[in-house]
Amino acid sequence: xxxxxxxxxxxxxxxxxxxxxxxxxxxxxxxxxxxxxxxxxxxxxxxxxxxxxxxxxxxxxxxxxxxxxxxxxxxxxxxxxxxxxxxxxxxxxxxxxxxxxxxxxxxxxxxxxxxxxxxxxxxxxxxxxxxxxxxxxxxxxxxxxxxxxxxxxxxxxxxxxxxxxxxxxxxxxxxxxxxxxxxxxxxxxxxxxxxxxxxxxxxxxxxxxxxxxxxxxxxxxxxxxxxxxxxxxxxxxxxxxxxxxxxxxxxxxxxxxxxxxxxxxxxxxxxxxxxxxxxxxxxxxxxxxxxxxxxxxxxxxxxxxxxxxxxxxxxxxxxxxxxxxxxxxxxxxxxxxxxxxxxxxxxxxxxxxxxxxxxxxxxxxxxxxxxxxxxxxxxxxxxxxxxxxxxxxxxxxxxxxxxxxxxxxxxxxxxxxxxxxxxxxxxxxxxxxxxxxxxxxxxxxxxxxxxxxxxxxxxxxxxxxxxxxxxxxxxxxxxxxxxxxxxxxxxxxxxxxxxxxxxxxxxxxxxxxxxxxxxxxxxxxxxxxxxxxxxxxxxxxxxxxxxxx
Ligand code: F6P
Numbered sequence: 001x002x003x004x005x006x007x008x009x010x011x012x013x014x015x016x017x018x019x020x021x022x023x024x025x026x027x028x029x030x031x032x033x034x035x036x037x038x039x040x041x042x043x044x045x046x047x048x049x050x051x052x053x054x055x056x057x058x059x060x061x062x063x064x065x066x067x068x069x070x071x072x073x074x075x076x077x078x079x080x081x082x083x084x085x086x087x088x089x090x091x092x093x094x095x096x097x098x099x100x101x102x103x104x105x106x107x108x109x110x111x112x113x114x115x116x117x118x119x120x121x122x123x124x125x126x127x128x129x130x131x132x133x134x135x136x137x138x139x140x141x142x143x144x145x146x147x148x149x150x151x152x153x154x155x156x157x158x159x160x161x162x163x164x165x166x167x168x169x170x171x172x173x174x175x176x177x178x179x180x181x182x183x184x185x186x187x188x189x190x191x192x193x194x195x196x197x198x199x200x201x202x203x204x205x206x207x208x209x210x211x212x213x214x215x216x217x218x219x220x221x222x223x224x225x226x227x228x229x230x231x232x233x234x235x236x237x238x239x240x241x242x243x244x245x246x247x248x249x250x251x252x253x254x255x256x257x258x259x260x261x262x263x264x265x266x267x268x269x270x271x272x273x274x275x276x277x278x279x280x281x282x283x284x285x286x287x288x289x290x291x292x293x294x295x296x297x298x299x300x301x302x303x304x305x306x307x308x309x310x311x312x313x314x315x316x317x318x319x320x321x322x323x324x325x326x327x328x329x330x331x332x333x334x335x336x337x338x339x340x341x342x343x344x345x346x347x348x349x350x351x352x353x354x355x356x357x358x359x360x361x362x363x364x365x366x367x368x369x370x371x372x373x374x375x376x377x378x379x380x381x382x383x384x385x386x387x388x389x390x391x392x393x394x395x396x397x398x399x400x401x402x403x404x405x406x407x408x409x410x411x412x413x414x415x416x417x418x419x420x421x422x423x424x425x426x427x428x429x430x431x432x433x434x435x436x437x438x439x440x441x442x443x444x445x446x447x448x449x450x451x452x453x454x455x456x457x458x459x460x461x462x463x464x465x466x467x468x469x470x471x472x473x474x475x476x477x478x479x480x481x482x483x484x485x486x487x488x489x490x491x492x493x494x495x496x497x498x499x500x501x502x503x504x505x506x507x508x509x510x511x512x513x514x515x516x517x518x519x520x521x522x523x524x525x526x527x528x529x530x531x532x533x534x535x536x537x538x539x540x541x542x543x544x545x546x547x548x549x
Contacts, residue, residue, distance in 0.1 A: 007368050010067075011068035012325075016326065019326040022061055027054060027432070028433070041055070045306065046301075046302055047295065047479060048487065049472040050469060050470075051469065051472070052315060052469050054467060056322075061322065065319070065321065069317075069498070072497055074314065074497050079304075082098055084099075087504065091505055094110055095265065096110060099119055099265075100119055100274050125275075130278075133146050133149070133202065134173050134176070134282065136175070141230050145175070146200055147197070149204060150196070151179070151204045151206055152181050152218045152219050152222060153206030153207055153215050154214045156350065157207050157208060158182040159346060161206065161276060161278075161279045161280055162343060163344060165284075166342065171285070172283045178279055178282075182215075184217055198229050198230055199229075199230070202240070204278055205219045205243075205254065207243055208244050208262070210241070210243045210249055216252075219252065220252075223253070232253070236257075240258040241254045242259075242261075243262075260275035262276065267504050269350045273296060280292070289478070293482060295480060299313070299483045303486075303490045312487055314494050317498070320399070320495055321495060330374060332373045332374070332375055332398070334377035335400050336379050337380040337419055341379065341403060341476070342379045344403070345377035352488070353374070354506045354508075357371070357372045358372070359371065372495070381419065392429065393462060397466065401469045401471060403470075404419075404471075406475065430464065430466035431467075433463050434461060436457050471487075524548065
């Protein structure tokens with residue numbers, strides 16, 4: 001099916017017609033008219049609750065959105081992904097990150113082969129490694145136990161491990177400190193190395209390809225740093241690798257016994273479930289990592305089996321399509337009311353924007369509707385004191401996903417009730433807004449009257465009708481986090497099917513990489529070829545004049 005058929009599809013056209021009326025509806029009226037709106041528009045799966053009642057939709061909207069999902073054959077595409085079909089056609093690859101979190105008995109297939117055995121063999125290797133590092137029996141070069149783990153990687157080989165370690169920091173091993181280095185900017189690595197003792201530091205070089213310039217440069221610099229005080233023979237105690245590229249890992253000099261493999265059917269931004277999650281497993285323990293995988297698997301089972309009407313990823317995706325394609329809303333704000341999820345929006349940026357930031361269909365034709373939105377956000381309540389002003393009273397329509405846990409993992413009295421009160425108050429305020437009459441009544445109660453009162457009224461009006469989802473979990477456990485990430489993975493998948501884009505390639509990151517290679521040669525070489533535009537030539541000349549080391 002091509003994208004052109006999307007705008008021509010019956011459900012899409014019916015949604016356009018429906019939007020002409022529904023687009024005017026007011027959420028506060030919808031709530032007033034249906035006291036059971038929450039029950040009607042909420043669903044539970046894998047330990048999560050999705051409340052989507054504060055969205056600008058009614059039952060007809062939902063029926064039409066699900067009709068669109070059926071017209072686009074979401075279920076068939078979903079089954080093809082789980083069956084190991086090569087749905088990433090531009091790279092001729094299957095998309096089987098779900099196999100990484102399936103039980104051994106699932107016997108997930110690729111090209112007629114059971115890949116579950118390979119997956120569980122690597123998990124067993126990870127388990128052995130975790131237990132040695134955590135127990136202190138993996139010894140550094142002078143016989144002391146490891147105290148610091150440095151994950152060197154970028155993109156999916158960094159964002160997932162760092163976000164998950166941060167999210168589950170209350171579960172972390174007390175002796176081990178996790179560090180993450182990603183940027184080729186030497187300030188990143190230098191700042192981390194400056195705090196470390198090489199004799200008790202273990203580097204995990206995490207790179208699917210083992211060719212990514214940032215990771216390779218950081219890994220080589222870390223190796224040189226280690227060799228300032230240690231020997232080549234001692235490297236095996238301090239460097240391990242996670243990669244699909246066995247040959248490159250050997251060439252780097254990492255002991256093949258210390259390599260944790262994964263496979264080309266795991267996309268970089270979907271790789272946290274693979275050995276790329278090694279730093280997570282070391283930090284929280286292998287049992288915790290297994291719970292994390294299982295939480296995601298529970299969401300996979302739900303996605304595969306729940307009717308579309310209760311299917312959480314499908315609902316989240318189709319609500320997103322509603323705003324993107326019918327309200328022309330170009331971004332989604334992520335608001336976790338949990339400080340340990342402070343990196344979650346950044347993680348979702350790669351997951352969503354690298355997946356669906358596309359403008360051609362799977363057939364290579366120009367898309368005829370808008371595709372993936374801009375994803376951004378920060379934790380609540382911090383965001384309230386920064387950009388929420390624009391969300392409340394600005395001119396953009398930006399749907400928000402609120403995420404919260406009912407229970408805290410700290411024992412400070414009072415904080416959690418204030419946090420949750422703010423979370424719920426915000427979604428209510430976005431939904432209800434505040435009318436001019438309500439503002440007037442408030443101002444009169446404060447003793448204002450006449451022109452002074454009327455001058456203030458427009459500034460204090462909130463249009464409201466601003467949509468949000470709320471995702472609640474009991475507490476931020478490894479299983480709940482696994483389910484949450486899998487929820488968004490499948491949301492992105494469903495939206496990719498609706499828009500008919502390949503959610504699993506990322507050609508858009510290539511051009512800059514190629515040009516950087518050329519410019520790097522010019523920066524460190526003698527010549528100053530005027531092969532670029534005048535701006536780029538001038539910038540290169542200035543950098544050359546700075547005599548870079
Ligand atoms: O940014 C492009 C990308 O290929 C991502 O998709 C990937 O997560 C990242 O680079 C890192 O790649 P690698 O794990 O191969 O070093």
